[in-house]
Amino acid sequence: MHDLREIRENPDKFRTGLIRRGEDPTVIDLILNLDEQRRGTILEVENKKSRRNSVSQQVGELKKKGEDTTSIIEEMKALGEEIKALDEKQNETENKIDELLLGIPNVPHPSIPDGKDDKENVTVNLWGEPTKFAFDPKAHWDLGTALDILDFERAGKITGSRFTILKTHAAKMARALISFMIDVHTEKHGYSEVYPPYMVNTASMTGTGQLPKFAEDAFKVSNTDYWLVPTAEVPVTNMYRDEVLDIAELPKYHVAYTACFRAEAGSAGRDTRGLIRQHQFDKVELVKFVLPEDSYAELDKLVADAAEILQLLKLPYRKIMMCTGDVGFSAAKKFDLEVWMPSYNNYVEISSCSNFEAFQARRANIRFRRSQGAKPEFVHTLNGSGLAVGRTLAAILENYQAEDGSIIVPEVLRPYMGIDKISK
RNA sequence: GGAGAGAUGUCCGAGAGGUUGAAGGAGCCGCUCUCGAAAAGCGGUAGGUGUUUACGCGCCUCGUGGGUUCAAAUCCCACUCUCUCCGCCA
Numbered sequence: 094m095h096d097l098r099e100i101r102e103n104p105d106k107f108r109t110g111l112i113r114r115g116e117d118p119t120v121i122d123l124i125l126n127l128d129e130q131r132r133g134t135i136l137e138v139e140n141k142k143s144r145r146n147s148v149s150q151q152v153g154e155l156k157k158k159g160e161d162t163t164s165i166i167e168e169m170k171a172l173g174e175e176i177k178a179l180d181e182k183q184n185e186t187e188n189k190i191d192e193l194l195l196g197i198p199n200v201p202h203p204s205i206p207d208g209k210d211d212k213e214n215v216t217v218n219l220w221g222e223p224t225k226f227a228f229d230p231k232a233h234w235d236l237g238t239a240l241d242i243l244d245f246e247r248a249g250k251i252t253g254s255r256f257t258i259l260k261t262h263a264a265k266m267a268r269a270l271i272s273f274m275i276d277v278h279t280e281k282h283g284y285s286e287v288y289p290p291y292m293v294n295t296a297s298m299t300g301t302g303q304l305p306k307f308a309e310d311a312f313k314v315s316n317t318d319y320w321l322v323p324t325a326e327v328p329v330t331n332m333y334r335d336e337v338l339d340i341a342e343l344p345k346y347h348v349a350y351t352a353c354f355r356a357e358a359g360s361a362g363r364d365t366r367g368l369i370r371q372h373q374f375d376k377v378e379l380v381k382f383v384l385p386e387d388s389y390a391e392l393d394k395l396v397a398d399a400a401e402i403l404q405l406l407k408l409p410y411r412k413i414m415m416c417t418g419d420v421g422f423s424a425a426k427k428f429d430l431e432v433w434m435p436s437y438n439n440y441v442e443i444s445s446c447s448n449f450e451a452f453q454a455r456r457a458n459i460r461f462r463r464s465q466g467a468k469p470e471f472v473h474t475l476n477g478s479g480l481a482v483g484r485t486l487a488a489i490l491e492n493y494q495a496e497d498g499s500i501i502v503p504e505v506l507r508p509y510m511g512i513d514k515i516s517k
Numbered sequence: 518g519g520a521g522a523g524a525u526g527u528c529c530g531a532g533a534g535g536u537u538g539a540a541g542g543a544g545c546c547g548c549u550c551u552c553g554a555a556a557a558g559c560g561g562u563a564g565g566u567g568u569u570u571a572c573g574c575g576c577c578u579c580g581u582g583g584g585u586u587c588a589a590a591u592c593c594c595a596c597u598c599u600c601u602c603c604g605c606c607a
């Protein structure tokens with residue numbers, strides 16, 4: 094969410110941001126009009142309230158002296174009605190403004206390229222090379238089914254499509270990956286581990302920007318105000334909602350493992366096979382709360398922290414900078430890491446690292462103070478996958494497959510798995 | 518699920534319709550004293566919003582949302598959360 098005052102003072106910045114994203118900038122003028130209306134009413138209603146406050150005080154004094162106050166009270170009754178009517182009008186206006194404000198995406202950072210969609214994203218660099226095979230490599234869903242470590246059919250029976258049962262070595266490898274990733278981030282990169290709830294309330298979903306605009310992407314728990322988390326970003330970022338953080342604690346880094354739940358509305362027919370696009374998947378997420386002036390340096394470090402997992406697993410990947418058309422609603426700048434997936438003969442997103450600047454902090458009211466007595470300011474928030482576990486598992490199965498259909502276990506996972514090869 | 522208690526500023530804690538945005542204490546900041554420190558003394562110390570070049574002034578906020586009243590932290594209703602006891606339970 095943006096600061097109404099900032100929009101008032103510098104509307105062109107926001108118009109330009111919308112235009113760069115390919116969206117309609119006239120919403121800014123709509124807001125400016127409503128704001129003007131709103132401020133006019135404030136003046137009017139506050140004058141009346143001021144009068145009521147001082148007269149009410151006098152009433153108290155007069156009554157103490159035993160004087161007659163009936164005519165004043167009559168007058169104040171009428172004034173009260175006027176105030177009530179104006180307050181209602183004011184509420185309506187403010188709700189309309191909020192509704193519009195909540196629907197406006199973040200302003201893209203000047204450094205990111207203009208573009209319509211993902212085709213205009215920019216490759217920043219490549220690490221490693223697409224894996225070469227002396228034989229015809231298989232897709233992970235075929236490998237996993239043949240090894241009896243992935244079971245798509247029974248998952249379809251017990252739940253539905255886009256769910257998978259991981260069995261034996263696959264289940265253990267998922268667990269190993271979660272531990273490995275969290276260990277690297279806590280021990281080497283300085284993140285503090287949290288294990289949050291998998292359900293969050295509407296206020297939290299609004300704080301990070303999933304709501305109100307993207308309700309159809311999430312699962313709502315019926316008869317409650319709760320949503321299944323689409324990413325650990327939501328609970329972890331909202332840990333500090335409505336708090337003023339001590340500047341000595343900044344920057345604050347958290348790493349969290351959760352299952353993630355996504356409705357995948359609008360993805361019907363895409364990535365229907367395998368682990369790539371599931372309604373439920375595991376993810377280790379990195380979340381940062383930082384000083385505004387540091388957030389872009391912190392973004393680079395965040396991407397490097399996520400990339401290091403891929404390097405340690407020796408999985409080839411590339412780093413992509415998202416263009417204005419693909420940067421996402423809440424982000425000002427975003428890098429994706431894409432891992433080489435032989436079955437796609439292409440790179441597939443495995444991590445998404447964003448700087449939200451103050452966009453989420455303003456929605457969630459997360460602030461800090463530069464010094465004792467200073468005005469609170471909004472922090473900048475960032476997050477990134479470090480990494481998506483299901484896709485990592487798929488990438489390992491495919492990139493580490495041998496001709497006989499067995500899978501070599503990446504060296505860094507062997508201490509966690511106790512074996513060096515998965516075979517029949 | 519049943520019974521009860523509670524939610525006040527950075528923290529503890531008073532207040533129970535009328536000059537209370539809120540006593541008192543702690544913390545923090547500044548000053549005095551001191552060679553320095555401690556102690557002591559004095560002063561300051563919420564957020565949001567509107568207006569103003571500025572000093573300032575106004576409005577809102579005592580868990581959240583409604584209501585009663587000329588006037589609500591204080592009365593009424595609903596909800597949320599926390600704690601205690603009982604029941605159930607991984």
